Amino acid sequence: MTQLSVNMNVAxxxxxxxxxxxxxxxxxxxxxxxxxxxxxxxxxxxDARHTTAGDVRALRDLIASEFPDRELNLEGYPEARFLALVAEVRPAQVTLVPDAPDQATSDHGWAFRDQADFLREVVAELKPLGGRVALFADAEPGEMGAAAAIGADRVELYTGPYGACHGDPVGATRELQRLEVAAKAARDCGLGVNAGHDLTVPGTRALLTRVPQIDEVSIGHALFCDALRFGMAETVARYLAACASEGAARAG
Incomplete structure (x- = not known):
């Protein structure tokens, strides 16, 4: 079953x-x-506008003390302070994103060929810390070989264009096809596949039915919107059901 990681930034x-x-x-x-x-x-x-380094440490301690079988995924642009925090916290997964400091949210993947030397050096620095390294990626199948050559373990496919197609079934089908082809290309290159951005419960279900190769979805905004209505426990249960709905497709 595809794993669910809850993004805590909204809280x-x-x-x-x-x-x-x-x-x-x-x-x-x-x-x-x-x-x-x-x-x-x-x-x-x-700018510490949402989760801070203190939050990262507190959530690391929560997982270590109460949920040792669960994972902390630390996302960020690989500047010096972020890399120092990774080295201190030792998360199970680091997801590198190409965000500018003042960017409102992640909205594009890395240009793997143009930034290959930089990313290869960062990934080599992170690998000895023991966690997986994922790279934020647009749904471009031709880029997956370049991502694999950098040395990453996974890519996280940016699902924002798919999430933006609510109310547009034709557009959603087009974006699902792009994600499906990109995920297959990533797998063919030996990469694991994560996905995230603007995934609702029905959107997650449709995505994972079409693209069962996805190992993990990271969801924050839509999940917290649902939690205002259903509560956190019920909302997580709804997303877990969406993640489980692709099991038959994966098994087949």
Whole structure:
């Protein structure tokens, strides 16, 4: 079954708007893990507008002490402070994204050929720390060989264009086909495949039915929107059901 990692940035963003200790990022992370999420994702940006280095450490401690079979996925642009935090925390997975410091959210993948030397050096630095290294990628099958040559373990396919097709079934089908071809190309190159951005429950179900090769989805915004209505435990259960719906397709 495709694994679900819950992105905690939305909870931290809400907390930071008022400077109070609520919503409790660690408490909500605990609820997500108790409900069956395979891990938590955090993307501490340089301006600390949502998750901070302190949140990363607290969530690392939560997983280590209470959920040792779950994973912490640490996302970020590989600048010096981020790499130092990775070396300190030793997450199970590091996802490198090409975000500018003032970027609102991740909205494109790496240009693997143009940035190959830079990324190869960073990946070589991260590999001895013991975690997987994933690279954020557009759904371009021709780029997967270049990503594999850099030395990454996985790519995370950017699903924003697919998520933007809500209410547009023709566009959604087109984007699903792009993701399917890119995922197959990544697998053919020996890469694992993650996916994330703007994935709703029905969108996740449709994606994983069409592209069962995906190892992990990382979901934050849409999941927290649903949690306002259904609560965290029920929302995680709904996403887990969507992740499980592709099991027959994967087995076949």
């Amino acid at each position: 931290a963003l809400l907390r930071n708007r008022r400077g109070h200790p609520w919503p409790d990022v660690v408490g909500l992370g605990r609820l997500a893990l108790e409900a069956g999420a395979a891990g938590l994702t955090v993307h501490p940006r340089p």
